[in-house]
Every structure is written in C-alpha cells, then in structure tokens.
Amino acid sequence: MTTWNIAGSLTVVPAPTRTELLAEPVAKALAALAAPDEVGVAEIDPGLADTAEFCAAYGSPLSASANCVIVSGKRAGEVRFAAALVLATTRADVNGVIKRRLDVRKASFAPMDEAVALTGMEYGGITPVGLPGPWPILVDQAVADQPELVIGSGIRGSKLLISGAALAGLPNAEVIEGLAR
Template identity: 30%
Template sequence: MTALEQVRVALARHGHDHGIVELSTEVPTAAAAAEQLGCPVGAIANSLVFEADGDALLVVASGGHRVDVRKAARHLGVRRVRRATPEFVLAATGQLVGGVAPVGHPAPLRTLVDTALADHPEVWAGAGLSHAMFRTTFAELVAMTGGEPLAVGVDAVVDADG
C-alpha cells in the first residue's frame, strides 16, 4: 500500500471525510503550500519527525514556526531532541521527508501538536506525498494523532518542510 493510501485509510478510520487534495506541483515548504492552497502559512500543519533520545517523535507544527527542541525535550523529560535523518523518518513513518502526514504510519508515534494551529479554523496537513494535503482542524489533529497540545514554536517564521 502506498503512503497516500495509508493516509486515506487512517483518515477514514478517524471519520475524516474531507478528502485529500493532490496539488499540481510539489509543495516542499509551508510557504509554497500556503500559496497554492490560498491560506496563511501558519495554517499549514508541518509533520516533522525528530529523534528524542533514540525514539521517534512527531511534532505537528504551525508552518509559521520553528520547533523549540529544548522546550520539547523539557516537556517530554528527555535529554535531547534533534531533527531525524531522512532514513529515520522513512523507517518511522513509511513516508518520505517533504510529504510526511500526521497519520498513516506503521505504528503510532509520540506526537506533539503545536497549539498555534488552534488559531486557524482550518489547517492543512501533508498526506503522505510532497504534493498531497488534507484539510482538518486543530482538534481533529489532536484526536487523530493522540497528540499532546504544546506551544512548540519559536517566534521566527521559517520555510519548514512537511
């Protein structure tokens, strides 16, 4: 089953019926996704995989934020949180960097969901491919992922890949 199909199955399992939008081109950054979707960059829910003391950690961050890894580490009670390698991301999610979805992984991942996403009535998340997205809400993301809400961002706006 492809990554896109796994995301479709996971979304259906959670009663999500908004569908997946396949864009005409890849959207490697939150800014590119926001431009194509016609939404604020902060409404893009980037699924970023980190390594937290050797374990996979998914952080669903607002596209307008960089993740404060020190804050995440303190919250989780781990020594170190660092960006995962593409190989680690693929092993943990079954998806390639640039298209990682918050759902559809081989096994559940410990997840933090950026509370800044709650500022937007709808948010857009990756759907397993670099040109596929789905519309959802902050509350749905928390429920679908079993994630912990946390203000994970620092004040800088960046082009983060999803």
C-alpha cells in the same frame, strides 16, 4: 461536504474518495477517524509541496499551514521518536519543550532517510495522520485552535485539509502550549 475557506485555488474533495492521493498509512488512519469525510484532500504539483512554494502557487494562507517534523533523541540507549505539529509561521522548540517531553539528553530532527523509512511517507509530505502507533504526536496549542489547516498527506503530490480539533483528537496526540516559538 466541508467548505474550505483556506483552499485558495485548490480543488478539495473528501479524502476518503481519493485514497490514491494519500500514503498508505495515512489512508488506513483516515478510515479509523470518527469523521473521515470532514478531512479534505487536494492534488498538487509535487514540486510545489514545500510550504512557502505551495502557499504562493495555490493562494492558501501561510498562517493556515502546519508542518509536521519528526524528532528523535536517546535515553539509556533507547531511541525515542515523536512528531511535532506547529504552524508554518513558527518553529518547534526541539531542545526545550520536545526534549523534556521525550525525556532525552538531546533532541534533534530525525534524519530524512530514517523518518521516511519509519513513517512510510515521502519527505516533504510527512503528516501526523498515520504515524507509527506508539509515537506521541505533539500538537502546538495554536494548531489545535485553528478551524482549518493545510498539512501533508504522506506524499508530495497532495495536501490534507483538516481542523485543528481533528488533529488534537488523533490517537497519541498531546496538545502543548508553547510547543512552538
């Protein structure tokens, strides 16, 4: 079993042993990973799912949290989506790096209701694990370099603990230097 130095007061167990703490697409995608037992899950108060509140309540460092945002843009009438994963201490470069990667005129955060419907995950818990197949997962280099991270689990009532290398190895993941500012 993995020991998580960033867990603070969380009780972390191997994620495959507590699939009820995961959104359905996350549980399915986790089962397909090369080493699913190396991903941890911890139950939390859903009211404390937002990053700053979570870190304060559970003693997990903000510098070890990564946020996943869904970005969309249009090109020739086609809506293009991507997920961007950046450290919680940074912001995704939506109208620079992401806009160029999606090859769209304007990129913006996808509307909440649309992001929730398309991902099958709860707002505030969206995670790169289990996203729709064709979407690129843009991972900031600083995220990929982290040995331990806390990310969403697809629901607000838990968090995943995972390595940056595992995130960089997800299907459709692209590690990008300078994705975040």
